[in-house]
Amino acid sequence: MLRRGFTEIDTSSTIVDAPDVINTKYVNDPIHGYIKLNKHMLEFIDTPQFQRLRNLKQIGSGYHVFPGGSHNRFEHCIGTSFLANEVVRGLSLRQPELAIDERDIRCVTLAGLCHDLGHGPYSHMFDNEFIPRARPGIEWSHEMGSEMMLDYAIDENNIDIEDDDVKFIKSLIQGTNMPVCDEKMFLFDIVANKRNGVDVDKFDYIQRDCYNVGVKSSYDFSRLMLNSRIIDNEVCYDHKEAYNLTEMFHTRYSLHKRVYRHRAAKAIEFMMVDAMLIADPVLQISQAVTDPSQYQHLTDDVVRDIERSKDPELEAARALINRIHKRDIYKFVDEFILPPELASIANNHVINEAEIVGHRSTNDDFVERDVLVEFCCVHYGMHKDNPVDHINFYSKHSVDEKFPIASEFISLCVPQKYEECIVRIFTRTESKRSQIQRAARKLIEKLNSNTVACSPGSFPPSITPNRGFTLPEDVSLEIAKRRRLEFR
Numbered sequence: 001m002l003r004r005g006f007t008e009i010d011t012s013s014t015i016v017d018a019p020d021v022i023n024t025k026y027v028n029d030p031i032h033g034y035i036k037l038n039k040h041m042l043e044f045i046d047t048p049q050f051q052r053l054r055n056l057k058q059i060g061s062g063y064h065v066f067p068g069g070s071h072n073r074f075e076h077c078i079g080t081s082f083l084a085n086e087v088v089r090g091l092s093l094r095q096p097e098l099a100i101d102e103r104d105i106r107c108v109t110l111a112g113l114c115h116d117l118g119h120g121p122y123s124h125m126f127d128n129e130f131i132p133r134a135r136p137g138i139e140w141s142h143e144m145g146s147e148m149m150l151d152y153a154i155d156e157n158n159i160d161i162e163d164d165d166v167k168f169i170k171s172l173i174q175g176t177n178m179p180v181c182d183e184k185m186f187l188f189d190i191v192a193n194k195r196n197g198v199d200v201d202k203f204d205y206i207q208r209d210c211y212n213v214g215v216k217s218s219y220d221f222s223r224l225m226l227n228s229r230i231i232d233n234e235v236c237y238d239h240k241e242a243y244n245l246t247e248m249f250h251t252r253y254s255l256h257k258r259v260y261r262h263r264a265a266k267a268i269e270f271m272m273v274d275a276m277l278i279a280d281p282v283l284q285i286s287q288a289v290t291d292p293s294q295y296q297h298l299t300d301d302v303v304r305d306i307e308r309s310k311d312p313e314l315e316a317a318r319a320l321i322n323r324i325h326k327r328d329i330y331k332f333v334d335e336f337i338l339p340p341e342l343a344s345i346a347n348n349h350v351i352n353e354a355e356i357v358g359h360r361s362t363n364d365d366f367v368e369r370d371v372l373v374e375f376c377c378v379h380y381g382m383h384k385d386n387p388v389d390h391i392n393f394y395s396k397h398s399v400d401e402k403f404p405i406a407s408e409f410i411s412l413c414v415p416q417k418y419e420e421c422i423v424r425i426f427t428r429t430e431s432k433r434s435q436i437q438r439a440a441r442k443l444i445e446k447l448n449s450n451t452v453a454c455s456p457g458s459f460p461p462s463i464t465p466n467r468g469f470t471l472p473e474d475v476s477l478e479i480a481k482r483r484r485l486e487f488r
Contacts, residue, residue: 029075031208035082040106041113045078048296049117049153053077055299059209060122061269064324065262066213073116073123076205080191083200084112087190087225098230104187107165111172111191112200117153118145120289121302122272129273134286145289146173152292175199189235196390197381198224198235198245206251213259219247231394231402239393239403242410249380249387250415256378267330267426270372271320272303274428278317279306330372333425334437334469336444339461340384343421346447346463348375351423351440359442366432366439371425379419386418434471441465 023039037045044050053074063069088108092100119142120126127142147170154161171180175192179185193199203221210217224245227238237245259265280286285302288294306317323329338346353371360366381387388410392402407414427436448462 027078029079029082031204031211032079032082035078037078040110041081043157043159044110044113044153047153047157047159049149049156049292050074050077050114052296052299053116053119055301056119056121056123057300058123058205059213059259060125060265061272062213062259062262062265064268065265066259069209069213069259071208071212073119076208077113077116079204079208080115080201081109081113083203083221083225084191085109087200087228088187090225091186091228091230095230098184098186100184103165104184107168108172108187108190111169114150114153114169115146115173115191115201116142117149118142118147118295120145120295120298121276121285121300122269125269125272129269130276131286131289133273134277134280135289138289140289143174145295148292149295152296185233186230186235193235195234197387198237198248198391202248202252202381206248206255209255209259210251215255215258217251219244219251221248224248229394229399231392231400234392234402236392236394236402239395239405242388242391242393242405245388245391246407246410246414253378253380261376261378263332263335263424264329266374266424267332268324270330270426270428271324275306275317275320276302278320279309279314282309282311282313330426330428331430331433333427333433333471334440335422335424335466336463338421338423338463340417340419340421341461342451342463343377345451346423348373350447351375351443355443356425356436356439359439359446360435361438364435364439366427366429366435370427370429370432371436372427374424374426375421376424377419377421380415382418384417384419386414434473437469437471 023042025037025042026034027037029035051074054072056073057063057069058071058073058076059066059069085105085108088100088105091098092105120130124142127140127145131138131140150166150170150173153159154166168180168183171183172188172191175194176188177194180188189195189199191199191201203224206219207217207221209215224237224241227241228235230236276285279302283302283305284294285298288298303321306314307321309318352373353368356371356373357366357368377383382390386407388407389404391404393405394400394402425436425440427433444463444465451460451462454460
């Protein structure tokens with residue numbers, strides 16, 4: 001049964017001779033309004049494996065920075081299933097020649113519903129940061145976790161579903177550009193679009209995250225859904241939606257830049273990972289990824305488990321979580337935007353904790369443990385490519401012919417680059433910030449000099465520090481001054 005966060009209307013007591021009404025419920029969602037949940041959806045929703053998603057924050061550690069971002073994977077999955085159903089039913093009504101049947105609609109809807117079943121604590125932090133460090137030899141992703149939990153939910157709850165349907169749902173969750181025997185290939189564009197990234201997962205999380213964190217969004221996904229049609233087994237859009245699609249990808253970029261990769265959220269994420277790595281030998285957190293019965297109970301509450309524990313081996317982990325509560329978090333030190341020409345050269349083999357320590361001054365006393373280096377690339381969804389270049393369009397004058405639209409025909413103000421690679425430096429020890437920044441900038445100067453030496457007679461690009469991030473010479477005096485002001 002659905003509980004918190006939604007208004008439930010139970011129609012089972014009315015019109016007893018209408019099976020569809022008996023097996024249907026409605027929930028009121030702040031993004032999409034009333035959402036119809038049919039029998040097949042409820043079979044999965046009303047399981048412990050799906051209800052687990054109530055305890056997984058959609059934006060992970062970002063909730064510590066954006067208080068409105070308290071929404072969970074639970075409502076996102078329901079919203080994604082609703083949009084998946086709307087899209088496939090709309091295509092069926094507008095293009096009956098596609099021969100979309102009830103199985104297609106059911107499987108696409110369930111793929112949208114179950115696509116995030118495998119997310120771990122604090123969402124992408126778990127599979128991108130924690131698992132690679134806790135179990136470096138294992139190949140694992142939340143999509144693989146979703147397949148595992150889908151199988152487990154079916155087995156544990158005796159859900160009556162054909163094996164071929166389960167296989168189809170898993171393929172829809174993973175997404176593919178390769179032909180799948182006996183399946184309509186355009187259906188794989190709906191939930192996880194590997195062709196160009198335009199899918200209902202993105203429609204929902206962009207709108208939902210913007211709504212909850214207070215970021216304004218100007219693109220309209222409902223227009224995209226209404227103005228889509230299938231041409232040559234591919235979802236295409238009315239040519240008038242080209243700028244709307246550009247805005248969608250820009251909004252995605254903006255959310256990554258401003259919300260998902262916020263500096264304070266990243267500092268807290270580093271602390272969460274440190275705490276979970278300390279706790280892992282005791283709580284066996286990382287072992288759960290191969291055991292669905294354990295994974296079912298692995299949620300954001302793992303932090304509470306660490307806090308509640310009296311085990312002396314978890315004392316350091318408890319101290320880190322207590323620091324987060326007191327807002328005594330790891331500190332941002334510096335950030336460098338890498339010129340595209342240097343992005344492949346200035347990598348983690350060249351800029352890392354050990355190299356920064358190697359550029360200490362004589363009186364500096366920080367060590368490698370004090371330094372944290374993060375490389376991240378923020379893009380429109382397809383790294384260096386403009387994803388709109390991978391979308392095909394149609395015109396009302398020729399609805400069965402598809403064609404691309406180059407960016408210069410959309411607007412002369414669209415970006416010329418679609419990806420930026422950034423190296424960011426943090427510290428676990430606030431008093432060492434100035435020392436670490438000086439050493440990091442020495443390292444960058446050396447890298448710039450080496451680039452010039454390798455390109456005689458030319459003017460190669462260089463990595464330039466941002467003056468706005470320059471720290472005072474003695475940051476410890478600033479800390480002491482701030483503490484005196486707080487005391488008064």
